[in-house]
Amino acid sequence: MASELYFRIFTTVAALPQDWDTIAEPNIFLSSRYLALLEKAPPKNMECFFIGLYKNGTLGGIALAQYIDLCSINPFGTKKNNWVKEYLFRRFSSNILIIGNNMLTGQNAFLLANTITIQEGLLLLKDVLDVIKGIYRKKRMKINLLAVKDFNESEFPDFESAGFKGYFRFCTQPNMIFSIKEKWASVDDYLTSINTKYRTQYNRARKKSHGVEKKKLTKEDIVIYRDRIYALYATVANNASFNTFLLPENHFEIFKESLKDDFLFYGYFIDNELAGFSTLIKNGPDMDTYFLGYDDRVQKEKMLYLNMLYDMVAYAIKKKFKHVILARSAMEIKSSVGAKAEEVYGIIKHTNPVLNLFMGKLFTYFDPKVEWKERNPFK
Numbered sequence: 001m002a003s004e005l006y007f008r009i010f011t012t013v014a015a016l017p018q019d020w021d022t023i024a025e026p027n028i029f030l031s032s033r034y035l036a037l038l039e040k041a042p043p044k045n046m047e048c049f050f051i052g053l054y055k056n057g058t059l060g061g062i063a064l065a066q067y068i069d070l071c072s073i074n075p076f077g078t079k080k081n082n083w084v085k086e087y088l089f090r091r092f093s094s095n096i097l098i099i100g101n102n103m104l105t106g107q108n109a110f111l112l113a114n115t116i117t118i119q120e121g122l123l124l125l126k127d128v129l130d131v132i133k134g135i136y137r138k139k140r141m142k143i144n145l146l147a148v149k150d151f152n153e154s155e156f157p158d159f160e161s162a163g164f165k166g167y168f169r170f171c172t173q174p175n176m177i178f179s180i181k182e183k184w185a186s187v188d189d190y191l192t193s194i195n196t197k198y199r200t201q202y203n204r205a206r207k208k209s210h211g212v213e214k215k216k217l218t219k220e221d222i223v224i225y226r227d228r229i230y231a232l233y234a235t236v237a238n239n240a241s242f243n244t245f246l247l248p249e250n251h252f253e254i255f256k257e258s259l260k261d262d263f264l265f266y267g268y269f270i271d272n273e274l275a276g277f278s279t280l281i282k283n284g285p286d287m288d289t290y291f292l293g294y295d296d297r298v299q300k301e302k303m304l305y306l307n308m309l310y311d312m313v314a315y316a317i318k319k320k321f322k323h324v325i326l327a328r329s330a331m332e333i334k335s336s337v338g339a340k341a342e343e344v345y346g347i348i349k350h351t352n353p354v355l356n357l358f359m360g361k362l363f364t365y366f367d368p369k370v371e372w373k374e375r376n377p378f379k
Contacts, residue, residue, distance in 0.1 A: 007052060007125075009065075009132070011048075013039055028284070041251045041254035043251075046069075065099050067095075067097050067136065067143075074243075096244075097132055100148060106175060122159060122163075145348060145349070147346055151346065152343065152345075164349075168349065169345055170347070174328070176327065177339055180313075180316055195377060195379050208303040208307075215269060216264065226250070226252075234246075263281055268304060276292070276295060277292060277293050278292040279292060287324050331370070335374045335375040
Protein backbone atom coordinates (compact mmCIF):
# COMPACT_ATOMS: atom_id res chain seq x y z
CA MET A 1 0.00 0.00 0.00
CA ALA A 2 1.43 3.37 -1.07
CA SER A 3 2.22 5.95 1.58
CA GLU A 4 0.14 9.11 1.62
CA LEU A 5 2.30 12.22 1.31
CA TYR A 6 0.94 15.75 1.54
CA PHE A 7 1.76 19.19 2.91
CA ARG A 8 0.04 22.05 4.65
CA ILE A 9 0.92 25.73 4.38
CA PHE A 10 0.61 27.96 7.45
CA THR A 11 0.99 31.72 7.68
CA THR A 12 0.66 32.11 11.47
CA VAL A 13 2.54 30.45 14.32
CA ALA A 14 -0.74 29.94 16.18
CA ALA A 15 -1.86 27.56 13.42
CA LEU A 16 1.24 25.34 13.58
CA PRO A 17 0.71 21.71 14.67
CA GLN A 18 1.54 20.96 18.32
CA ASP A 19 4.48 18.71 17.45
CA TRP A 20 6.18 21.30 15.20
CA ASP A 21 8.91 22.09 17.74
CA THR A 22 9.65 18.41 18.32
CA ILE A 23 11.02 18.30 14.78
CA ALA A 24 12.50 21.82 14.93
CA GLU A 25 14.49 21.14 18.11
CA PRO A 26 17.95 20.81 16.43
CA ASN A 27 17.62 24.21 14.75
CA ILE A 28 16.29 27.32 16.47
CA PHE A 29 15.72 28.95 13.07
CA LEU A 30 12.85 26.60 12.33
CA SER A 31 11.37 26.76 15.85
CA SER A 32 8.01 28.38 16.52
CA ARG A 33 9.80 31.00 18.66
CA TYR A 34 11.86 32.18 15.69
CA LEU A 35 9.01 31.89 13.22
CA ALA A 36 6.96 34.13 15.52
CA LEU A 37 9.53 36.85 14.83
CA LEU A 38 9.12 36.36 11.07
CA GLU A 39 5.37 36.67 11.53
CA LYS A 40 5.46 39.80 13.72
CA ALA A 41 8.44 41.73 12.31
CA PRO A 42 9.55 40.38 8.92
CA PRO A 43 11.56 42.43 6.43
CA LYS A 44 9.30 44.95 4.75
CA ASN A 45 9.49 43.23 1.36
CA MET A 46 9.11 39.63 2.54
CA GLU A 47 6.22 37.24 3.14
CA CYS A 48 6.80 33.95 4.96
CA PHE A 49 5.10 30.56 4.75
CA PHE A 50 5.55 27.76 7.27
CA ILE A 51 5.28 24.31 5.73
CA GLY A 52 4.25 21.07 7.40
CA LEU A 53 5.19 17.86 5.55
CA TYR A 54 3.00 14.86 6.33
CA LYS A 55 3.16 11.14 5.74
CA ASN A 56 0.19 8.91 6.54
CA GLY A 57 -1.41 11.65 8.58
CA THR A 58 1.64 12.34 10.77
CA LEU A 59 3.86 15.43 10.70
CA GLY A 60 7.23 14.24 9.46
CA GLY A 61 8.94 17.40 8.30
CA ILE A 62 8.89 21.18 8.50
CA ALA A 63 10.10 23.88 6.13
CA LEU A 64 10.22 27.61 5.55
CA ALA A 65 9.35 29.39 2.31
CA GLN A 66 9.83 33.10 1.65
CA TYR A 67 8.56 35.43 -1.05
CA ILE A 68 10.81 38.43 -1.68
CA ASP A 69 9.77 41.53 -3.63
CA LEU A 70 12.87 43.41 -4.75
CA CYS A 71 10.87 46.13 -6.53
CA SER A 72 9.85 47.63 -3.18
CA ILE A 73 13.43 48.30 -2.03
CA ASN A 74 16.69 49.44 -3.56
CA PRO A 75 18.70 46.19 -3.65
CA PHE A 76 21.83 47.98 -4.79
CA GLY A 77 21.97 50.30 -1.77
CA THR A 78 23.55 53.74 -2.05
CA LYS A 79 26.35 52.65 -4.37
CA LYS A 80 26.35 53.68 -8.00
CA ASN A 81 25.61 50.83 -10.35
CA ASN A 82 25.22 50.09 -14.02
CA TRP A 83 21.68 51.29 -14.87
CA VAL A 84 21.31 48.51 -17.42
CA LYS A 85 22.00 45.90 -14.75
CA GLU A 86 19.51 47.54 -12.38
CA TYR A 87 16.81 47.70 -15.07
CA LEU A 88 17.28 44.09 -16.17
CA PHE A 89 17.25 42.88 -12.59
CA ARG A 90 14.06 44.73 -11.70
CA ARG A 91 12.35 43.78 -14.96
CA PHE A 92 13.14 40.06 -14.98
CA SER A 93 14.32 38.94 -11.52
CA SER A 94 12.58 41.01 -8.86
CA ASN A 95 9.99 38.52 -7.56
CA ILE A 96 11.66 35.58 -5.85
CA LEU A 97 10.27 32.53 -4.09
CA ILE A 98 12.66 30.39 -2.07
CA ILE A 99 12.63 27.38 0.19
CA GLY A 100 15.02 28.49 2.90
CA ASN A 101 15.83 31.61 4.89
CA ASN A 102 17.19 34.51 2.89
CA MET A 103 18.16 36.32 6.11
CA LEU A 104 20.64 33.63 7.18
CA THR A 105 23.44 31.50 5.80
CA GLY A 106 23.23 27.72 6.13
CA GLN A 107 20.72 24.90 5.91
CA ASN A 108 17.69 26.52 7.49
CA ALA A 109 15.32 25.40 4.75
CA PHE A 110 13.80 22.22 6.19
CA LEU A 111 14.11 19.48 8.78
CA LEU A 112 12.80 15.93 8.45
CA ALA A 113 11.97 13.29 11.04
CA ASN A 114 13.02 9.71 10.33
CA THR A 115 9.51 8.96 9.06
CA ILE A 116 10.04 10.87 5.80
CA THR A 117 12.96 10.29 3.45
CA ILE A 118 14.89 13.16 1.91
CA GLN A 119 13.47 12.31 -1.52
CA GLU A 120 9.91 12.28 -0.21
CA GLY A 121 10.51 15.62 1.46
CA LEU A 122 11.94 17.16 -1.70
CA LEU A 123 9.02 15.90 -3.80
CA LEU A 124 6.66 17.69 -1.44
CA LEU A 125 8.74 20.89 -1.43
CA LYS A 126 8.71 21.00 -5.23
CA ASP A 127 4.90 20.93 -5.07
CA VAL A 128 4.99 23.62 -2.36
CA LEU A 129 6.80 25.98 -4.74
CA ASP A 130 4.20 25.34 -7.45
CA VAL A 131 1.28 25.98 -5.07
CA ILE A 132 2.70 29.21 -3.62
CA LYS A 133 3.60 30.39 -7.12
CA GLY A 134 -0.09 29.83 -7.98
CA ILE A 135 -1.17 31.90 -4.96
CA TYR A 136 0.73 34.88 -6.33
CA ARG A 137 -0.50 34.27 -9.85
CA LYS A 138 -4.06 34.70 -8.59
CA LYS A 139 -2.94 38.07 -7.21
CA ARG A 140 -1.64 38.95 -10.69
CA MET A 141 1.94 38.74 -9.40
CA LYS A 142 4.41 36.75 -11.47
CA ILE A 143 7.21 34.89 -9.69
CA ASN A 144 10.46 35.30 -11.65
CA LEU A 145 12.84 33.06 -9.73
CA LEU A 146 12.45 29.83 -7.74
CA ALA A 147 15.25 28.74 -5.41
CA VAL A 148 16.23 26.39 -2.59
CA LYS A 149 19.17 27.27 -0.27
CA ASP A 150 21.76 26.76 1.52
CA PHE A 151 23.63 23.43 1.67
CA ASN A 152 27.27 22.56 2.15
CA GLU A 153 28.80 19.87 -0.06
CA SER A 154 27.95 16.98 2.27
CA GLU A 155 24.35 18.17 2.78
CA PHE A 156 23.54 18.87 -0.86
CA PRO A 157 20.66 16.56 -1.81
CA ASP A 158 19.76 14.94 -5.14
CA PHE A 159 17.26 17.54 -6.28
CA GLU A 160 17.02 16.32 -9.86
CA SER A 161 15.69 12.89 -8.97
CA ALA A 162 12.99 14.61 -6.89
CA GLY A 163 11.70 16.52 -9.90
CA PHE A 164 13.68 19.77 -9.71
CA LYS A 165 14.39 19.82 -13.45
CA GLY A 166 16.11 22.73 -15.14
CA TYR A 167 17.55 24.24 -11.98
CA PHE A 168 21.03 25.79 -11.94
CA ARG A 169 23.29 24.93 -9.03
CA PHE A 170 24.82 28.12 -7.68
CA CYS A 171 27.46 29.04 -5.14
CA THR A 172 27.76 32.53 -3.67
CA GLN A 173 30.05 33.89 -0.97
CA PRO A 174 31.10 31.18 1.49
CA ASN A 175 29.88 30.73 5.04
CA MET A 176 32.66 31.77 7.41
CA ILE A 177 32.85 29.41 10.40
CA PHE A 178 35.09 29.80 13.45
CA SER A 179 35.75 26.44 15.14
CA ILE A 180 36.59 26.37 18.83
CA LYS A 181 39.17 23.86 20.05
CA GLU A 182 38.13 21.75 23.03
CA LYS A 183 41.33 22.57 24.91
CA TRP A 184 40.60 26.31 24.90
CA ALA A 185 39.33 27.42 28.32
CA SER A 186 39.64 31.16 27.77
CA VAL A 187 40.56 33.75 25.16
CA ASP A 188 44.17 33.51 26.42
CA ASP A 189 44.35 29.96 25.04
CA TYR A 190 43.15 31.27 21.67
CA LEU A 191 45.82 33.99 21.72
CA THR A 192 48.50 31.41 22.53
CA SER A 193 47.46 29.40 19.45
CA ILE A 194 47.86 32.25 16.95
CA ASN A 195 51.14 33.56 15.60
CA THR A 196 52.87 36.79 16.51
CA LYS A 197 51.51 38.82 13.59
CA TYR A 198 47.90 38.16 14.57
CA ARG A 199 48.51 38.60 18.30
CA THR A 200 49.86 42.03 17.37
CA GLN A 201 46.66 42.65 15.38
CA TYR A 202 44.59 41.61 18.40
CA ASN A 203 46.53 43.85 20.80
CA ARG A 204 46.35 46.80 18.40
CA ALA A 205 42.59 46.41 17.98
CA ARG A 206 42.06 46.21 21.73
CA LYS A 207 44.22 49.29 22.28
CA LYS A 208 42.26 51.19 19.64
CA SER A 209 39.00 50.35 21.44
CA HIS A 210 40.02 52.40 24.50
CA GLY A 211 37.03 54.51 25.50
CA VAL A 212 34.48 52.11 24.02
CA GLU A 213 32.11 50.60 26.59
CA LYS A 214 30.32 47.38 25.73
CA LYS A 215 26.89 46.76 27.33
CA LYS A 216 24.39 43.90 27.07
CA LEU A 217 21.04 45.46 26.16
CA THR A 218 17.62 44.32 27.41
CA LYS A 219 14.46 44.52 25.34
CA GLU A 220 13.62 47.78 27.11
CA ASP A 221 17.05 49.18 26.19
CA ILE A 222 16.57 48.14 22.57
CA VAL A 223 13.25 50.00 22.49
CA ILE A 224 14.86 53.14 23.95
CA TYR A 225 17.67 53.12 21.36
CA ARG A 226 15.45 51.95 18.49
CA ASP A 227 16.04 54.91 16.17
CA ARG A 228 19.79 54.97 16.73
CA ILE A 229 20.03 51.18 16.28
CA TYR A 230 18.19 51.37 12.99
CA ALA A 231 20.39 54.21 11.75
CA LEU A 232 23.52 52.17 12.54
CA TYR A 233 22.03 49.07 10.87
CA ALA A 234 21.12 51.13 7.79
CA THR A 235 24.69 52.44 7.54
CA VAL A 236 25.99 48.90 7.10
CA ALA A 237 23.06 47.67 4.98
CA ASN A 238 23.23 50.56 2.53
CA ASN A 239 26.97 50.09 2.05
CA ALA A 240 26.47 46.48 0.96
CA SER A 241 26.89 45.82 -2.75
CA PHE A 242 23.55 44.02 -2.87
CA ASN A 243 20.63 43.67 -0.46
CA THR A 244 17.53 41.50 -0.82
CA PHE A 245 15.65 42.87 2.20
CA LEU A 246 15.52 45.62 4.80
CA LEU A 247 14.56 44.99 8.41
CA PRO A 248 11.70 46.92 10.02
CA GLU A 249 12.53 49.35 12.83
CA ASN A 250 11.07 47.10 15.55
CA HIS A 251 12.82 43.92 14.38
CA PHE A 252 15.38 43.61 17.17
CA GLU A 253 12.99 44.25 20.04
CA ILE A 254 10.57 41.63 18.68
CA PHE A 255 13.53 39.28 18.23
CA LYS A 256 14.48 39.73 21.88
CA GLU A 257 10.86 39.21 22.92
CA SER A 258 10.66 35.97 20.90
CA LEU A 259 14.02 34.36 21.74
CA LYS A 260 14.73 35.97 25.13
CA ASP A 261 18.11 34.79 26.51
CA ASP A 262 18.94 32.94 23.29
CA PHE A 263 19.28 36.31 21.56
CA LEU A 264 22.10 38.56 22.72
CA PHE A 265 22.26 42.24 21.83
CA TYR A 266 25.44 44.18 22.65
CA GLY A 267 25.75 47.92 22.37
CA TYR A 268 29.09 49.70 21.99
CA PHE A 269 29.05 53.15 23.56
CA ILE A 270 31.40 56.13 23.42
CA ASP A 271 30.68 58.92 25.92
CA ASN A 272 27.26 57.32 26.54
CA GLU A 273 26.33 57.48 22.85
CA LEU A 274 25.59 54.26 20.97
CA ALA A 275 28.27 53.94 18.29
CA GLY A 276 27.69 50.33 17.23
CA PHE A 277 25.98 47.06 18.05
CA SER A 278 26.33 43.34 17.44
CA THR A 279 23.88 40.47 17.85
CA LEU A 280 24.29 36.76 18.56
CA ILE A 281 21.91 33.79 18.56
CA LYS A 282 22.44 30.61 20.57
CA ASN A 283 21.63 27.65 18.33
CA GLY A 284 22.43 24.41 20.14
CA PRO A 285 26.22 23.83 20.11
CA ASP A 286 26.72 26.72 17.71
CA MET A 287 26.48 30.45 18.05
CA ASP A 288 25.25 32.38 15.02
CA THR A 289 26.08 35.99 14.40
CA TYR A 290 23.13 38.05 13.24
CA PHE A 291 23.03 41.69 12.14
CA LEU A 292 25.29 44.48 13.32
CA GLY A 293 25.65 48.18 12.82
CA TYR A 294 28.12 50.94 13.45
CA ASP A 295 28.98 54.56 12.90
CA ASP A 296 31.38 54.44 9.97
CA ARG A 297 33.73 57.05 11.44
CA VAL A 298 33.96 55.26 14.77
CA GLN A 299 34.43 51.92 13.07
CA LYS A 300 37.61 53.13 11.38
CA GLU A 301 38.98 54.98 14.37
CA LYS A 302 38.25 52.28 16.97
CA MET A 303 38.55 49.18 14.72
CA LEU A 304 35.05 48.45 15.98
CA TYR A 305 34.15 45.61 13.62
CA LEU A 306 37.34 43.67 14.36
CA ASN A 307 36.79 44.15 18.09
CA MET A 308 33.25 42.82 17.71
CA LEU A 309 34.66 39.67 16.09
CA TYR A 310 37.14 39.19 18.94
CA ASP A 311 34.33 39.67 21.46
CA MET A 312 32.26 37.00 19.72
CA VAL A 313 35.17 34.56 19.79
CA ALA A 314 35.87 35.27 23.47
CA TYR A 315 32.22 34.76 24.43
CA ALA A 316 31.93 31.50 22.48
CA ILE A 317 35.09 30.10 24.11
CA LYS A 318 33.90 31.09 27.58
CA LYS A 319 30.47 29.51 27.06
CA LYS A 320 31.86 26.32 25.48
CA PHE A 321 30.22 26.61 22.06
CA LYS A 322 31.66 24.50 19.23
CA HIS A 323 31.41 26.99 16.39
CA VAL A 324 30.73 30.63 15.70
CA ILE A 325 28.80 30.98 12.44
CA LEU A 326 30.02 34.28 11.02
CA ALA A 327 28.05 33.95 7.75
CA ARG A 328 28.91 35.71 4.51
CA SER A 329 30.67 38.98 3.65
CA ALA A 330 33.92 40.47 4.97
CA MET A 331 35.60 37.09 4.45
CA GLU A 332 39.19 38.32 4.69
CA ILE A 333 38.87 40.03 8.08
CA LYS A 334 36.89 37.07 9.44
CA SER A 335 39.62 34.70 8.27
CA SER A 336 42.21 36.90 10.01
CA VAL A 337 40.46 36.05 13.28
CA GLY A 338 40.53 32.34 12.44
CA ALA A 339 37.31 31.59 10.57
CA LYS A 340 37.41 29.10 7.70
CA ALA A 341 35.39 29.34 4.51
CA GLU A 342 32.74 26.70 3.84
CA GLU A 343 31.23 26.76 0.37
CA VAL A 344 27.44 26.67 0.36
CA TYR A 345 25.20 25.86 -2.58
CA GLY A 346 21.64 26.26 -3.71
CA ILE A 347 19.56 25.73 -6.80
CA ILE A 348 17.74 28.40 -8.79
CA LYS A 349 15.45 28.49 -11.81
CA HIS A 350 13.93 31.29 -13.88
CA THR A 351 10.25 30.76 -14.63
CA ASN A 352 10.81 32.10 -18.15
CA PRO A 353 12.06 29.01 -20.06
CA VAL A 354 14.12 31.06 -22.50
CA LEU A 355 15.83 33.12 -19.80
CA ASN A 356 16.38 29.96 -17.79
CA LEU A 357 18.60 28.63 -20.59
CA PHE A 358 21.04 31.40 -19.67
CA MET A 359 20.62 31.11 -15.89
CA GLY A 360 24.28 30.30 -15.29
CA LYS A 361 25.51 33.38 -17.15
CA LEU A 362 22.81 35.60 -15.66
CA PHE A 363 23.66 34.52 -12.14
CA THR A 364 27.35 35.27 -12.67
CA TYR A 365 26.46 38.67 -14.16
CA PHE A 366 24.30 39.75 -11.23
CA ASP A 367 26.41 38.07 -8.54
CA PRO A 368 30.05 38.28 -9.66
CA LYS A 369 32.67 36.31 -7.76
CA VAL A 370 34.28 38.24 -4.91
CA GLU A 371 38.05 38.05 -4.85
CA TRP A 372 39.56 37.88 -1.38
CA LYS A 373 42.70 36.61 0.30
CA GLU A 374 42.33 33.97 2.98
CA ARG A 375 44.33 34.53 6.17
CA ASN A 376 45.48 31.87 8.60
CA PRO A 377 46.35 33.24 12.04
CA PHE A 378 47.08 29.90 13.68
CA LYS A 379 50.58 28.56 14.27
